[in-house]
Amino acid sequence: MKYPRLMVLLFITLLLLLLPAGALGSVRVDADLPGVAIFLDGDYIGSTPQNLSDVQPGEHQIAATVTGHQAQSRNLTFPVNGSDQILFTFGSSSQKYVPGMIRIRDCVGTPEMTGLLGSSITVATLPDGNLMAYYSGMGEGVRCAGSSDGSEWHEFPDGCLLPADEGSISSPFSSPWVFTTSDGGYRMIYGINDENGPSLYSARSKDGVRFTSEGKVTLSQVPDQDMKGQFSIPSGLRMTDGKLRMYYAVSDGAIRSAVSDDDGKTWASDEGNRIESATDPTVALLENTTYGLFYVDLSAGAKGQRLMLATSSDGLDFSHMVKEPILESEQKGVWILDPEVHKSSSGGWNLYYSLMGVPGEAGIRVPVIMRSVIDPGCLLSGISG
Structure with a gap:
């Protein structure tokens, strides 16, 4: 066949389209501190916890930020089988900065x-x-x-x-x-x-x-x-x-x-x-x-x-x-x-x-x-x- 790789990609795409609802799986994103902001490919989607299910197949970046701490990120490939979880760990106690009088x-x-x-x-x-x-x-x-x-x-x-x-x-x-x-x-x-x-x-x-x-x-x-x-x-x-x-x-x-x-x-x-x-x-x-x-x-x-x-x-x-x-x-x-x-x-x-x-x-x-x-x-x- 002249274009074997192209045919495989087309087959995978068609298979994903024929999968029943929910077959792509879901990912729960959470953190050990409250109020952690979550970003999907650089776009803000809300604070933790977040459930990701309706995501386009392929590579994605999940990032988390909370004031007083360095931002963290993970790479994730969709679709996932069943359910998965990402837990961002910033530490059990956030940094405290006491304002002046x-x-x-x-x-x-x-x-x-x-x-x-x-x-x-x-x-x-x-x-x-x-x-x-x-x-x-x-x-x-x-x-x-x-x-x-x-x-x-x-x-x-x-x-x-x-x-x-x-x-x-x-x-x-x-x-x-x-x-x-x-x-x-x-x-x-x-x-x-x-x-x-x-x-x-x-x-x-x-x-x-x-x-x-x-x-x-x-x-x-x-x-x-x-x-x-x-x-x-x-x-x-x-x-x-x-x-x-x-x-x-x-x-x-x-x-x-x-x-x-x-x-x-x-x-x-x-x-x-x-x-x-x-x-x-x-x-x-x-x-x-x-x-x-x-x-x-x-x-x-x-x-x-x-x-x-x-x-x-x-x-x-x-x-x-x-x-x-x-x-x-x-x-x-x-x-x-x-x-x-x-x-x-x-x-x-x-x-x-x-x-x-x-x-x-x-x-x-x-x-x-x-x-x-x-x-x-x-x-x-x-x-x-």
Whole structure:
């Protein structure tokens, strides 16, 4: 016969089609910890336990993730005979990370741990209403996690943008800001700290999960404005005129901004600084189209200890500020970093931020991402001109 292998494959396919329902067998996927997220070939299918039966014949990868532990994966060939079981073993006790002592204002809810380990989080709402969190992993590139309402998160085992995607770029990169584009896709602006200092790069995605690097961000300079070529920690929003405004920190301890009218492909710098002695900006459009800029205070005696809010009517002049910190660390060696404000589908506001401990001074061994519910109207009542 001229094509014996092809005939065998056709015979096997036909045999599988003629098998009665349930003949392909099933696999139960479970774990020794609660709330373990399960992925089939990279797609999230739910938390343990899961029963796999309606799976296409062939090789498949089953992956499991739970915060605080390294992701695990197994290869499996369908069909299986009868029933089988996969048990992922992470250990009988999960790792504990004790957050530092934080003082909050009346407008801010009690801090809660998200279960995510990392920093520089940004949160986006997908077309199906689910949430995606993008954040800096511990030397693992940009990590991502999904959630239906922000209360529980499942990490994607392969992340969203890994160092291998950068080709010749070997330096760690982090601080992602993700936004939707006019064609229905997603763009990520993130930082790389290489031998020339911090710089911004961009990446694209069709589904908001798998990103491909585009290269270095083009940012034109205003005459006589010294950019020093060093900027990082990006965040921003789409303004009422459809343009994007990005806010970023520079190495001399200030927050600046830039505008794009082509979905973030190119950027034009705004003149001057938005706020002095500040870093880690995030911005949200609050009541009455007021721009609210949340940032970490770098003024004398407050470096990394206080999270502040300033407002603006045009997104440029942020001279109106809260009288007191929104959050303040009360524990030596604990820093408050990387705020992110996200409006939920129910209309409430969630404030995400990282707590990081100085080695030898605090019990936080790795950065932990926290969440507090905030009342923006209450916060605005404390603004002084």
